[in-house]
Amino acid sequence: MAANNQCNVAVIDLEDFPGQSRKMIEACEELGCFRITNHHQFLPPALSAEMKAVVRSLFDLPVEIKQLNTDVIPGSGYMAPSQINPHYEAFGLYDIASHEAVNAFCSPLDASPHQRETIQMYAEAIHNLAMHIACKLAEGMGLTSFSFEGWPCQFRMNKYNFTPETVDSSGVQIHTDAGFLTILQEDENVGGLEVMDKAGKFVAVEPLPGTLLVNLGDIAKVWSNGRLCNVKHRVVCKEARTRMSIASFLLGPKEAKVEAPVQLVDSSHSRLYVPFFYSDYRKLRISKELHAGEALDLLHTNS
Numbered sequence: 001m002a003a004n005n006q007c008n009v010a011v012i013d014l015e016d017f018p019g020q021s022r023k024m025i026e027a028c029e030e031l032g033c034f035r036i037t038n039h040h041q042f043l044p045p046a047l048s049a050e051m052k053a054v055v056r057s058l059f060d061l062p063v064e065i066k067q068l069n070t071d072v073i074p075g076s077g078y079m080a081p082s083q084i085n086p087h088y089e090a091f092g093l094y095d096i097a098s099h100e101a102v103n104a105f106c107s108p109l110d111a112s113p114h115q116r117e118t119i120q121m122y123a124e125a126i127h128n129l130a131m132h133i134a135c136k137l138a139e140g141m142g143l144t145s146f147s148f149e150g151w152p153c154q155f156r157m158n159k160y161n162f163t164p165e166t167v168d169s170s171g172v173q174i175h176t177d178a179g180f181l182t183i184l185q186e187d188e189n190v191g192g193l194e195v196m197d198k199a200g201k202f203v204a205v206e207p208l209p210g211t212l213l214v215n216l217g218d219i220a221k222v223w224s225n226g227r228l229c230n231v232k233h234r235v236v237c238k239e240a241r242t243r244m245s246i247a248s249f250l251l252g253p254k255e256a257k258v259e260a261p262v263q264l265v266d267s268s269h270s271r272l273y274v275p276f277f278y279s280d281y282r283k284l285r286i287s288k289e290l291h292a293g294e295a296l297d298l299l300h301t302n303s
């Protein structure tokens with residue numbers, strides 16, 4: 001089941017802009033994902049490592065405590081192993097830029113002051129980083145003053161309980177991320193992520209130390225009027241080791257509708273999608289069980 005081919009994901013140096021702009025946009029048009037390096041002024045390596053240690057200890061809590069991480073928006077809370085993804089569990093934290101939201105996540109889990117502080121610092125760092133990358137993407141598309149103000153971020157902390165029996169089986173099903181972009185802190189030791197290339201083939205994305213992976217989601221496709229690719233991906237169990245990752249999603253605007261800015265719409269690029277609210281789109285994806293971007297087909301201007 002696992003993909004044989006390894007994928008060459010473009011590595012973008014965050015300190016080399018606008019130099020890297022074109023390369024980043026090309027990677028987004030071609031594959032819908034890229035790696036970043038030189039991001040340490042936003043997220044120091046020690047903070048990533050500490051956050052991972054905190055997440056690991058949260059997963060060790062009894063299941064009845066983990067279930068106290070309840071939904072704030074549909075699907076944002078704890079996900080226990082299920083029939084579809086039996087080896088997978090996840091915590092979620094909606095709106096990481098809000099101190100109240102971080103506290104509301106930490107309190108039921110009885111997080112220690114140190115754990116709270118780590119989550120808070122990581123949340124702040126990754127939120128700033130996500131906003132920075134989003135602005136670089138907008139600039140790369142020729143939009144120098146586009147603002148992502150009011151676009152909330154969400155965490156999903158993933159754990160894959162892989163065993164000898166689960167090798168070659170699915171860790172997480174094929175999906176696209178619903179939001180604009182995702183910053184993924186991968187498990188530095190255990191691979192298993194696969195992305196779909198332009199030809200429709202799954203290719204393995206192995207972790208690369210010192211980098212973070214950025215995936216584009218459905219909202220990036222809509223916002224860019226179809227230019228940027230919402231990458232389909234999945235996780236496959238490759239070896240009998242526990243795997244953990246931390247995904248940080250920059251979602252869509254909370255109050256405004258999602259739509260391509262006028263600069264990206266013209267006579268040869270007519271508007272592809274009807275403007276919609278991100279929250280409605282989430283509900284549509286969930287209710288129709290369309291997790292790999294197919295729900296966008298229901299929002300075409302000519303559908």
Ligand SMILES: O=C(O)CCC(=O)C(=O)O
Nearest residue numbers: 156158177193235245247
């Ligand atoms: O664990 C991974 O590598 C990917 C996780 C993922 O795709 C997600 O959380 O949306």
Ligand SMILES: [Fe+2]
Nearest residue numbers: 175176177233
């Ligand atoms: Fe994902």
